[in-house]
Amino acid sequence: MRAGRPSGWLPALAVLLAVQPATAPAQQEAPKKDIVVRAPDGRTAQEARRFVRQVATAREGQLSRFAAPVCPLVVGLAPPSNAAIENRIRQVAAEASVKQGKPQCAANLLLVVAQDADAFVTATRRRLPGIFNDLPAAELSRALKSGPVHAWNSVEVQNEDGERISGATDEGVKILVVRRASRMFETTQQVVWRSVLVINAQALAGKTLTQLADYAAMRTLAGARPPERPGGPDTILTLFDDGPPPPAQMTDVDRGFLRGLYRTRPNGRAITETHTIVRSIVKQTQVPQ
Template identity: 50%
Template sequence: MRMALIGFALAIAAPGTAQAQDKPADDPSIVVRGQKGVPPREARKFVRQVVTSTEGQLARFVDPVCPFVLGLPRQYAMVVEDRIRDDARQAGIRTGAEGKCQPNLVIMVADNADAVVRKLRQKFSGLFLGVSAKEMSRAMREGPVHVWSAVQVRNENGQAPRQTESDGPPTLRVYGASLVDLQTQQAVLQSIMVLDADALLGKTLTQISDYVAMRTLAGARPPREGVEANTILTLFDPQGAPPPAMTGIDRGFLAGLYKVRPNGTSVTQMSTISRQIVKDSKPRTERE
């Protein structure tokens, strides 16, 4: 039902977007890994620049990820979906069975992304349930990229709020107390991204896929303009020269997020991610 709603919304908001980009050139198997280790200080700075917190914690998918692309010719959409699945698996994120799972990561390519998001907000407000006010504000800003995620607070065991009384609000049951961790965790239920078709011109499918993965799976935000960072998150920075794919620091961030204690504080979670970036970036000696 939700996918039918999204498809209908896109159809009435931006007809013809399926032909927006019909000549992407790419080899989706390319993975660029850095050869130079990332110093701890640089890793911590990067994490602070791009991380997004919700109620003092970092949100992530808990259910298997199921990507679905709208607005591109199907043969290209499948390449993007496969690449996102591969990015997820490399980071230790579970993925749903292709063609059998309910999409919870939706990417729309539209002729006018700003107009599409405004129309979705006006006519299909259900797509924004569970989105914080701060993230809503970011999602509605004009630009080539709009992204938002529905986040649900769960207890330390991953259990969602339950309806205990027919006329009362759902309640969250917590079981313990800790001086280090919290009694909650932040679970991403779904993530939606709307991309402006014109902004994709000159970008490869690998770049687009990896950018989407970092923005949705990791909740990462592009670093501020003018800040030097070798990251795919600079893909739409007009002043930058984006890499051809996820970099080592990107993959370390994504993997680190899914290794943190889910009920930890954002401070301890960010520290874990920083250490993961440093670990993953160390040069490796491989024997043939």
């Protein structure tokens, strides 16, 4: 069942973590000598739009996001580090007005730190192929691509009121009841019901728990991808990229993106709802007068 905790997948996924726990990052925060203080840079709408186009992921012409309360779970680090990252993700979610589940809620946002991320994802696909079944080809290819980070969101189509598929015809065609028609908005919405992020333990060298948590929040809550082209605004999404040192935490651009996403209309079209995110980024990065 896709409401609340998905039954069966989490215990089975945990079995695949038959490796030694990864070593937690050495420090809770970046050492002072590594902190770079950056003044707000006042992003223009054009710059913000370019950033959104690079990192946002759309399904069937719509932006996807969590609708049910988010329940993060981190595994693979020392227990205090796992808890610290979960708490930070919750803090970021609260700042963006993302609904959250109560303590001990059913996990639907999972961060796994594995000794060998590629091997873990390969084993997951072999043992639990259903976790990948609803991914479009391009997203599946990105999720399985070798590298230090693997991320994917499971998304289902719901109607404009958040109701799920109610049945199927004798031919197996799924039925989704819609109640309104509009030229401005869709009759459906793309809802994330599970998000998984797998990171290679060796890639955490030199990274802090705050950086890891903020990166995880952007990849899971926002479904954001690291920008493909250099030269854009500072973003925590570059945490595992080669190049200049990443920021010590998520930036105002990241915060603006996440807040804007959760202010969009769930049944809006990506091409129009993007403007909401752009405005949020511009507002978040305005230089105080």
